[in-house]
Amino acid sequence: MKKWLIxxxxxxxxxxxxxxWAMGIKNGALGKSQAVGKEWGNVETAYQxxxxxxxxxxxxxxxxxxxxxxxxxxxxEARSKANSVQVDPSNATPEQLEAFAKAQANLMGSxxxxxxxxxxxxxxxxxxxxNFLKLQDELASTENTIQTQRTRYNEVVQDYNNYxxxxxxxxxxxxxxxxxxxxxxxxxxxxxxxxx
Numbered sequence: 001m002k003k004w005l006i007x008x009x010x011x012x013x014x015x016x017x018x019x020x021w022a023m024g025i026k027n028g029a030l031g032k033s034q035a036v037g038k039e040w041g042n043v044e045t046a047y048q049x050x051x052x053x054x055x056x057x058x059x060x061x062x063x064x065x066x067x068x069x070x071x072x073x074x075x076x077e078a079r080s081k082a083n084s085v086q087v088d089p090s091n092a093t094p095e096q097l098e099a100f101a102k103a104q105a106n107l108m109g110s111x112x113x114x115x116x117x118x119x120x121x122x123x124x125x126x127x128x129x130x131n132f133l134k135l136q137d138e139l140a141s142t143e144n145t146i147q148t149q150r151t152r153y154n155e156v157v158q159d160y161n162n163y164x165x166x167x168x169x170x171x172x173x174x175x176x177x178x179x180x181x182x183x184x185x186x187x188x189x190x191x192x193x194x195x196x
Contacts, residue, residue, distance in 0.1 A: 025169050029176045032160040033090065036179055039153040040089035043182070046146040047082070047104060053142060054079055054111055057135045078103075078110040094180040101183065111139070150182045157181050 085103040087096045157179045163169060164176040 022172050025172045029160075029164055029169070029173050032156070032163050033176065035156045036153070036160050037089040039149070039156045040087065040092070043146070043149045043153050044087075046142065046149045050139065050142045050146065051079055051083055051107075053135060053138050054107070057111070057139065078107040082107040089179070092180055094183070097180050097182055108143075154181045 082103040085100045087100050158181075161178050164173045165178060
């Protein structure tokens with residue numbers, strides 16, 4: 001073997017190793033970015049389930065009681081607003097997540113008002129209505145699912161952010177930006193007051 005060929009082989013090997021190393025970093029970031037998108041989809045699915053249940057709850061209440069129109073309109077409008085706020089997980093900003101969380105919080109405030117008005121003495125026939133009770137249980141279960149999905153979303157965002165911001169990965173991943181966490185809406189730390 002010629003002596004000049006050894007340095008060429010070493011240089012080619014170093015370039016190949018560097019290429020495959022950088023490719024591994026990029027592919028890793030892509031996989032983690034896709035995981036964030038998937039988990040955000042799971043969050044939206046859980047919220048959609050709640051929105052669907054709320055529609056059923058409203059129809060059950062309408063069918064069983066001569067319900068106060070203003071409360072019903074409030075729930076329907078809040079549900080519509082909650083469905084209109086969309087977040088693209090690949091370009092999510094803290095402001096978008098905050099707007100999404102606020103719309104969902106407003107929806108649940110309206111639902112709590114609906115349930116509170118329905119379950120007090122005004123409509124005692126609904127207390128025994130199996131469909132109404134089942135829907136209340138489903139809503140409680142869905143709230144637990146939403147909380148779980150938000151937690152999982154934040155876990156994959158943390159994993160993604162750690163990966164793309166860590167040195168030396170950050171040198172190769174300039175196009176991958178830090179993703180925001182799902183945060184509670186302002187005032188969520190205060191206990192909910194239920195009034196009858």
